[in-house]
Amino acid sequence: MKLDIRNLEQSFGSLRVLDGVSATVEEGSLVGLVGPNGAGKTTLLRTITGGLSPDAGTVSAGDAAVHDLSSRAASRRIAVVPQETTISFDFTVRDVVEMGRHPHQARFGADPDPDIVTEAMERTEVAQFAERSITAVSGGERKRVLLARALAQDAPILLLDEPTAGLDVNHQIRTLDLVRDLVSEGRTALAAIHDLDLAARYCDALLVLSDGGVLAYGPPDQVLTTSTLREAFDARTAVSENPVTGSPAVTPLSERVDDRPETVHVLGGGGTAAPLVRRLADGGFRVTVGPVVAGDADHRAARALAADCVTAEPFAGVDGETFDAARALVADADTTVVASDALALGRNRELLTGRVLVAGDQTALDAPHAPAERVAAAVHEGEPSRPGAAGASTD
Template structure:
């Protein structure tokens, strides 16, 4: 049956999603690695076109596991994942690559590919389609937007951690899929490039695509996400706007440390500040 579903859509290109429509759904997903220890339990989530959804939570909460379930990299899962109203397993590899692009935490390139070649890899799903005519234009624009064009001829392995992260981001942006899945894309970056990456995420969503991003920084999530899903102990503890999710009570409980939530005087976004002793008390 699965093969029949795959063959029936073998040449089907993705359609442009309607603004606000659900493009990806996770329903009652549970992940257990040893048959007993549940790292994710009963997780349900809808991802909508035109929004940035941030997954946040303390270490071990299940953020990357949930993203892995969505991408299909975590197989030890019960429940279901649907993409464009079809089970994720119903799409073949190429169809999935046309519909969702994935940036993992760790990106390894075994051979001496240049940054340009790595970004060009993102266009592979569109070979022998009309979209291939745009390959050069898209790759050039992505290199410029990710601030990687100045070292496009360097090998990927010669780059710093932050530079590699931007080059890897360039590859998934070049893929031009309507769903963008990013696992801690700002982890190795300085402030300037953290802001750049999440500005790009918002620009991507503004075109009608959906962006799901795992973030450790609650302040970045509050500033750039339309919605935040807070995970804690393998469950989705809250799902809503930044103002709804990033409350002092909720964050203090989830992270096991008291916080104060302020409002950024310029952007109006919530700022999460850990409660700390004064310098005098620490001396």
């Protein structure tokens, strides 16, 4: 069943929380709802369920407008896993899961499908403590119980508000694996997810809320960009590809108010440039890199953090055109940094002109100057200490 949201507006007093939110979640898809605290994610989910009446706009579950339905009828179409897990009354776990069957029961009739409760508890791994009091289980276990209740509700649309909050890593993965299974079976899911890497890994699309409006909506690799994350979260980030899952991976970076005017070129190879690129970028320098081999660790770091990068094809060596492009970046840089382990790689030695800082087991700066000292400090920040580790500079 498709979920269609059109021009939703929601205010609390003079505070506009949702401002013209529109999105369509197609049947059989999982959309991640992401954004900073206070962006309106929980308010949007509550409005979709009918728990809040919008000031303007519509929500449709299939062919029905949610806010025109009775609570029971809406609950047969949309199930919710709330963020808040507190349950004050001393129900058993089974009692809580059975509450999900309420929309399907006549006032004095029997449940038409009683086995679904047991199945829901088994799929969420709470059946082993079904007779325990809900007040006696942990917060993470309660989260799984509420997911079981939503499954027992057997609605075609599933809304989840921070479904992995309070869960250990194992149950985070199991929970999202289960949600993916439900989606593959035909359910439609919209989930507010705090962890951007998990959202990118499991979701078909991401809906980014910022200041009550839709900032971006689309596939994770198109939505999770440094510019979008800066605008949404006011955060400096690097976005790369997770080498295991192939999904986008977001790395938060320290904010630097003292950005350096200098450009630093990094020579590497075999993964030696990657840590230098990270330290220099984190230090606020403009970083260029190359030549590096396409697809290796140095290349991935450069794509995420560097302003420019010269790339060579694997096993092809550095041809004249690639060498000239790298030499141009070296000439434009204020300082060139090379890892000591990379000095003999490729044609790196031929590119060592101008101010050069060798990072690794070398002597102290031969001719210290302010830019090189700042570069050296950035290069060695966070580097494991070892006897003799310093740097060498030549003019």
